[in-house]
Amino acid sequence: MTPATPSEILKQLISIPSVNPMGRDLTGAEFFETRLSLWLTEFLQDHELPWESAEVAAGRTNLLSRLDGNTHLGTILLDVHQDTVPVDGMTIPPFEPATRDGRIYGRGACDVKGGMAAMLAAFVRLKQTPAAERPSVVLSLTVDEESTSLGINHLTQSWEGKTTPYRLCPDPPTCAIVAEPTELELVVAHKGAVRWTISTSGRACHSSSPNLGISAVYAMAKIVTLLESYAETLPRSRPAHHLCGPATLNVGLISGGSSVNVVPDHCQIHVDRRVLPGETALQAREEIINWLHAQTDIPLTHAQPYCQSPPLADEHNQEAAQRLLKSVHRYDSDRRIIGVPFGTHASRLAAVGVPAVVFGPGSIDQAHTKDEWIDEQQLHAATEILFDFCSNH
Secondary structure (H helix, E strand, O other): OOOOOHHHHHHHHHOOOOEOOOOOOOOOOOEOOHHHHHHHHHHHHHOOOOEEEEEEEOOEEEEEEEEOOOHHHOEEEEEEEOOEOOOOOOOOOOOOOEEEOOEEEOOOOOOOHHHHHHHHHHHHHHOOOOHHHOOEEEEEEEOOOOOOOHHHHHHHHHHOOOOOOOOOOOOOOOEEEEEOOOOOOEEEEEOEEEEEEEEEEOEOOEOOOHHHOEOHHHHHHHHHHHHHHHHHHHHHOOOOEOOOEOOEEEEEEEEEOOOOOEOOOEEEEEEEEEEOOOOOHHHHHHHHHHHHHHHOOOOOEEOOOOEEEOOEOOOOOHHHHHHHHHHHHOOOOOOOEEEEOOOOOHHHHHOOOOOEEEEOOOOHHHOOOOOOEEEHHHHHHHHHHHHHHHHOO
8 A cells, every 4th residue: 555644655756756847858767747647646546546647748647536525515626736846956865755853855845745745645534534524526636837837727628628528527626725835824816927038130250250240149138138127117117916016027048159259140038027916928028028129129039928827816716715724723823815926726727717725835935945845744734734624614
């Protein structure tokens, strides 16, 4: 029998790599979710839980399980992503779980295999509860959250008739809890994001006679300076959200040229604009495009967005949040309802009409870090809270 306590489950999850290459050309057994999906399938089978799978991309498979309950009490979706970020720069063995001073260390311990362990442990326990006294509960183990959200999009699109329906979740649930490290706080609002590339072009020539060429890097340097100015004024240009804070912009990547002795004929930057509830990704992008056009005559190429993550508004999830808060307060009366600046699957669910809140053990400050860890006490508390929420309606 596979382990059923959250700590035991988490250690098993950490030991199975499920790294999302995040758009980089990386290959190997540790990349993508294939090995973890196989382990999760065995876990569900060992605990005699019904399950189904759906391949949403080559070797990348959503897994669902369902516990039927009282139809009058609706359906709760527990969603958690399978993938983690790369391990570059880690100072601990990323896939060798270790326990020290009440913490469990390893890649994904915080984001978000800790939340996954809590959901799996609570789900196994729910199987032993009287079905007539609780709602139906669906566990969705989705792929590719850290990059382009292929997994959750495939699930939500199935409810709109755009993909094949899932046998265990053919209709939208009544509400959803999305696992992310929130330190047991309840997230009801968060920012979205739009990301795209901007390119400049030039004319290459030998660097000994740079006057014969046109430097795409020099042109891009002017664009980056303009965007720095835009980023400084952006937070003051519109009201901040009462829970999520101000709109922000970041230029996170730059590349260009082919050799140090060649005047560069190309340069590219990646732009990340964080979108507030009430804004849309495409409108935010269009605003920047128009602003740059008004500031400079440098020819620019704006690629289509490779990320459009909608924000989560706190308008339609208050009932679910208040119910979950009651369960939280049975274990920790200091926890509260908050907003956060990062994005989650909750906004994808909200976009198709599912009230969704974000909840889980661990701090976002530990996510993606060189020595990622999670507080073991929070891990166990999250399990109890999830079990309480799903079994007391």
